[in-house]
Amino acid sequence: MFLKEYLSDVAKGVSSLLKGMRKTGYYFTHPKEIITEQYPDNRATLLMSERFKGEVVMPHDANNEHACTGCTACELACPNGTIKVVTKFEVSPEGKKKKAIDALVYRLELCTMCNLCIVACPSDAIKMAPNFEHSVFDRTKLTKILNKPGSKIREGIE
Amino acid sequence: MYNQTEIIKDTSELGAEGELVINMGPQHPATHGVLHLVVTLNGETIKKIEPHLGYIHRSIEKMCESLTYRQFIYVTSRMDYLSSHINNLGCALLVEKGMQIEVPDRAKYIRVILSELTRIASHELWLGAMAMDLGAFTPFFYAFREREMITDIMEDTCGARLTMNYIVPGGLMYDIHPDFQKKVKAFITQFKSKVTEYEDLVTNNVIFQSRTKGVGILSAEDAISYGCTGPVARASGVSCDIRKIYPYEVYDKVEFDEVIETAGDSFARYIVRVKEMNQSIRIIEQLIDNIPEGDFVGKTKNVLKLPKGEFYTRVETARGEFGVYVVSEGGTTPHRIKFRSPGFSNLSALNHISVGSKIGDLMASMGTLDLVIPDIDR
Incomplete structure (x- = not known):
């Protein structure tokens, strides 16, 4: 009984981890969906909002x-x-x-x-x-x- | 010359045999600021936690006494910087209540939409930072991706990403950006499609669950006696949403549920905040298409003078009840001002919920209290 519970816990844990890894793996293989802006390099195209208080x-x-x-x-x-x-x-x-x-x-x-x-x-x-x-x-x-x-x-x- | 025996006597008073006193902070990455916790340990078990405050005290309350009723609003952005818009709203509501200024409907609707966007942005940041405290680094980036859309909306309309100062007594500083409604709708679609990612990554994660479930349990009685408000008290089963109990602006016209959990542990506090984000989305959806036409600022006098007396207003920030108390002598500046900040009361429960648990659990219980240090210190 104890062994069965223990094994099901392990299986649940591994599946929940794999689920999370799938999400991160998706973004790893789809670099186009990454939205990070490379700030000092994109200075020429960087558009600030017209109301921005600088x-x-x-x-x-x-x-x-x-x-x-x-x-x-x-x-x-x-x-x-x-x-x-x-x-x-x-x-x-x-x-x-x-x-x-x-x-x-x-x-x-x-x-x-x-x-x-x-x-x-x-x-x-x-x-x-x-x-x-x-x-x-x-x-x-x-x-x-x-x-x-x-x-x-x-x-x-x- | 110092007396050596006296120093030895002094150190012996610090802790009993076998106890270890460590200083967590003021420069510690998990305290999100300059919070200094003096933790007394017995092995790995926490005996006592003593928060030391004052590292970021700027005497905002005293500063406000020399500022006029138009000027003192901007300072409150620097207290709870993650819900700065809601802090500003609380102060503006006080001036409007004291002077009986009529606020146009358009301003009320926009104020509520921006308040809810601020709440979502605050909870998003909390979710990422809290997961990072527990060792998960990826959710931080995912949470910030959605938060970035909100800060962009704020930048377009208010002109700043964090310390907005968009509210003036009587309404708003200027009208919303023409793209405002379009961008908010885009954000809602994005948020709804991505919210499952948090569940896959954080909520259903077995490591996260075993680190938060049953950790830092706060009972309903203790939540009330420590003065906890906001998601911390609601996770313990205390109904304390100011938006429901004392509705301000247009909260009485919109439908939303007060999220209440009964477990009172760190996981319940997490669940309350995630569900609250969905409720905020629900409020925004009801209002975004129905913003009435008209003025965005009501008629006010050039010089604002509050009548003699005492005034108190409260609003629900992302962390709980934020109260503004002003004693006026009838002049252009407040005679005495006091802010009731939610962070200070929530922090006072930290010692109670952590005693007896292991030092690793302190991260979880402290993270789910959602402490913002400038809000505690003022």
Whole structure:
């Protein structure tokens, strides 16, 4: 009786193992069904989702103009103090004073990609870019000024 | 100069004759993080387990007191990172409850679908990692193959794979991706065709069964007295699904079963999680074609201020009941905030279920508790 039970246990064990081995053997003989991506080699064809939150950028158009009014809504919305808006006063030819940004300082090393600054921006001046390779050799390179040198605010944005 | 006799006296207090104290962790591959267990052994038999916490403490509760009601939601993604979406949902529900913000139906449906996808992704990762703890390496890759489809859906819609921060008080940050429904349906077909592979590889495997059956038995009374929730308590026969008892969002409109097993051992906890994945698929199938049209975010004030008082909401994460308790003084930031995390209570039962068993069984009982260390430490 004991021997019979023991042998049936062995048979059950071997069959359950073989069942599992069949599954792994199937993928061993069907390499086309393997979906592993060879990351550094497939860089050229790698497509990130358009919404992927990689870093904050400020889009500029062909005339080197952006949409940032310097309202500091992003600075207030940021939970970690990642963004610092430095403003200046521009004097127009008519002698009118107008507030504009001098620099929008963005510290990538503090950013958690929570997207709250993008939602807070009333003029859609900043957006998330899908870059994710941020490694640099020098820490200071992570502090970025988002507005390009010599850029201006686009006409018609208040 | 130190007194040598005192040191000898100190070490003698550590354990009785013949007992051995070993430190498992904080850098141990099977603890899935920086959990430090001080295990007292007699031979191979476990006498006592003492978890030491604090290696990944970031004082999230205190941090939240300096953040506004819009900002504090993102921090909770960093607690239980495998069910970050559900943590965010719990916090958003609290703000909506406190301020009586009306949430559009569309947002509610999408929130529930994403919550269930998060639950499946969490259980998939657990299944792979748990099988790996017990020495089976292949299921890890199979589980991650399906999980990858979910993270792709999350990446398309929320913009991140793990720490989503897609929920804002009043609704969602932005509308779903146009391909969302198509991709979720593709995932459901893929999942249904591949779920038999787990059964062949893990559930019916004789080695897996003999290592988990009868190991780490937690009775229903103990599950209640230790405060266990989620799949751990349901495997012991305790009905504790927040989605059934206190339905939030649209859980009262969908049909699903609360999975309850009575054995209370590691294998029962495994079975509960596998069956729960199928129930989550059932919920998604009911909702995915019926997402109503309309706004994805309700009207909220620019500055959110909770009225004076105390607020508590709870949601069912992949690990159990997640509670948010806020004391408000009427300002823009919480006066005091407390998170009730499921992992902490589930860990407290570990000593009880492991005493008397062998050290090899500790892997099985710890793996099936599904511990996420940042959730325990906060």
